[in-house]
Amino acid sequence: MLFFYLRDRLAPLAFFLHALVCGCSSDTGHGKFEKVTAAYEVKKAGLMQRDDVVESSGLALVNDNGDLWTHGDGGNTSILYKVTAQGDLLQRQRIPDANNIDWEDLAQDRKRGYLFIGDFGNNGNKRRDLRIYRLNTADFKKVDTIAFRYPDQKLFPPKKPARNFDCEAFFYHNDSLYLFTKNRGEGKWVKEYVLPARPGNYVATLADSIRISSWITAADISPDGRQVALLGYGNVYLFEGQPGRRLFQGKKYCLPVEKTGQAEGLVYLNNQDFVISNEKGRLYHVKRRTDVAMP
Secondary structure, three states, rough: HHHHHHHOOOOOOOOOOOOOOOOOOEOOOOOOEEHHHHHEEEEEEEEOOOOOOOOOOEEEEEOOOOOOOEEOOOOOOOOOEEEEOOOOEEEEOOOOOOOOOOOOEEEOOOOEEEEEEEEEOOOOOOOOOOEEEEEEEOOOOOOOEEEEEEEEOOOOOOOOHHOOOOOOEEEEEOOEEEEEEEOOOOOOOOEEEEEEEOOOOOOOOOEEEEOOOOOEEEEEOOOOEEEEEEEEOOEEEEEEOOOOOOHHHHHEEEOOOOOOOOOOEEOOOOOOOOEEEEEOEEEEEEEOOOOOOOO
């Protein structure tokens, strides 16, 4: 479980910079990403029609049947789309009082039935209205807002090399939300921030950081809390939590998924398997093979 490093998140030095540049390459002393191509099977599962779903920028699981919530990103309407595992449209759900300035990802508290919409896309690093909407999927009538800012952003926008405040990926775990920057700016740093998963106005806590060569466009955590997946263009980066260590200090795996294109959404179906979507509406099922051991 990943709760073991939450106790460190308020420490003055709450993050550790790991000198790791990945497209599946080794670092300079903090461990490496192990390639796990043979351990997973990636198959195209379906297609969301453009006339039904305008882009797909995030995914969340609706039920045990594998139905999915998805949404479009900035410039689109404030609508969630419910689709089958094959991409067939089941429902359009308009979300009241939730403007889509730049929706980028979905997260969910499966026990309480909360769905979180990340309205934190920030390409120009100019936004001062970053927020996450929390809604109850039982009725969708009440929408709460989690407003936040980054503790290390002082200028709007900063100088170009320091523009690393664009986020497209987050997940919920143990009453907290974990956000991951896209890695814009100098050095290709992916920064991890932590927020309370309840309405309010917060300064996010910078928890960890790692260098990854690909833009990070989605994130999720397995239901048992043991594995985190970060989605990039062409790769999925898998992290296994270990007692006494922060997320990026644990075991790290790299799964090449070149055929998925400009992938923007990822959600776990169970503790091993997950679904990926791309902006053209294609859905891919990534299944863990039981006959191949992880390194």
